[in-house]
Amino acid sequence: MMTIYTVRDGRTVRHEGIPEPEALRQAVWIDLLSPSREEERAVQDALSLEMPTREEMQEIESSSRLYREEDTLFLTAPFLYGVDEGEFGSTAITFVINARCLITVRYATPKAFSAFASRALRMPGLLTSPDGTMLAQFEQVVDRLADVLERVGADMDRASRSAFSSARSQPKVKVKARDAQMKDVLIALGQVGEVTSRANETLLGLTRILTYVSAEKDFFVRKENKVTIKTLMRDVRSLVEHAAFLNNKANFLLDAVLGIINIDQNGIIKTFTVASVALMPPTLVASIYGMNFELMPELQWRFGYPAALLVMVISAVLPILYFKRKGWL
Template sequence: MLTSWSVKDGHCLVREGAVSQITVALPEAQSRAAAAVVDPDSLRGAVWIDLLNPSPEEEAAVQTALRLEIPTREEMQEIESSSRLYREGEALFLTANFLYGVDGGEYGSTAITFVLTPEHLITVRYATPKAFTVFNARAQRVPSTLLASADAVMLHLFEQVVDRLADILERVSTDMDRASHSAFASARAGGKVKANRRDADLRETLLTLGQVGEVTTRASETLLGLSRILTFVGAEKGTAVRKENQVLIKTLVRDVRSLVEHANFLNNKAQFLLDAVLGIINVEQNSIIKTFTVAAVALMPPTLIASIYGMNFKEMPELQWEYGYPMAIGLMLAAAILPVLYFRRKGWL
């Protein structure tokens, strides 16, 4: 889908057909068929062109109209810094991985490229982080501010991404606190809570901590990419960013730095809680193993006595005693009870 935004007389112009706004649900076949008749003047007049899963025809239309090369999906996956951040003429090509899909539970990271020219911002993406959806809605309400220039669009979009990451990290922190409280409360209750309930709480805590680690890692990856982009743009701000928008770069750098520190804190906290939960599980397993060990030790002497009297020797005087059987049973009971009493005295039980 190819989306273009432009501002005229303080109003946002949403062009339908081949150039369709993301809130206009056009069939894919209609969008692709209409791409062949895109008006180049419409593209040249747009401030922001958003390419979501672009077809070759849509890419060609943008490249022809703006006379620049759109990176392919394979080129966007390259990890070298020189392949992700570079300048060609007056255009800056900026690529980073962005977290998406957290609300749906099927989260991941997707590479998004920002092509910034003095007149246009082109975004190339193959997934939709929620920040883009929210920013689209905001752009329709206040286009004169958010779509004033190409660099303003990019910086305000980054601002929305940072706000979204802050919300995600806050939610992750709340989920982690809730899960850890439940696990520690069950462990502290001990025998007052059923073993199945305690095991379920520990299992849920482990799953939550795993998810926290995954989300915070991907969020840190997004923040790292944003930090690199802002550093690169900051070095080029004299030509790439208008003077009135340069203050946004400093604000974004501070916000990104604070979120990186918070994400690192959450990662460390998650690691600590993971170690603590695994320690609780090890203690419970050791308790179970100790119980089985004591039972095995307590049963060894009676087993020895029973084995002796199970022998088939001809001369065994006890076999002829009137009280031989009760004596053997009593001896086995005493041999089982005495080790247990000894273990209790030593504090091993």
């Protein structure tokens, strides 16, 4: 789908579909979402550009993601999307920018992009220039990532409280409920780690783009937008540090939760071990008097059966008392 944004008479005009070539040349921002071959050809013919294919956008080397062709920059980076829906992922988005317009090529819709499109309709000042439009989109992405990381931090705090409160109230909580709680905590921590790693990937891509554009700033970035680049780089750097902190905290909590689970499992194994040791002497007594020898004096004794039971009970109780005295129970 093709959407073009043009500023006319102080207001933003939005058009969907393939317009006339002249309308494409007058557009400030052309947004291509899963473009068809006809839409790509229309943009290429109107602006004399060679649009990157989806396969080329997936390349990981910097030379394929950040390059210049004559008076046009091609900038590609992965962007986090789908966090609110719970089916998050990363999608490569290419920014094609020159002195005339900005073109975005994408195959998914991060929330920051839909939010920026809505703002652009209300605030035509966001579309004053191609470089200003791109930097305003980056600001929206950074704000969105800050919100995501803040929410991830809150989710991690809740998971931490749930895990440690469950560990403290272990005798009062049923085993099934505690296991279900620990499972939810592990799932939450896994999602936190996945979101922070993908957010960090987005921030790294933004850092590369901003660094690359800074080197080309005399040609592609207007003087009034240079300060915006510096501010964005500082914000991105701070979010990278915060994402790294959250990732380290998630790893620490994961180790702590696994340690709690191991303690529970060790307690269960210890219980079975004590039970096995306590039952070994009674089993020995029962085995002795279960042998089919003809001459066993206790078999003819009137109190032989209750005496054997008593010996079994005493031989089972003594190991338990010994374990308690040693502090093993």
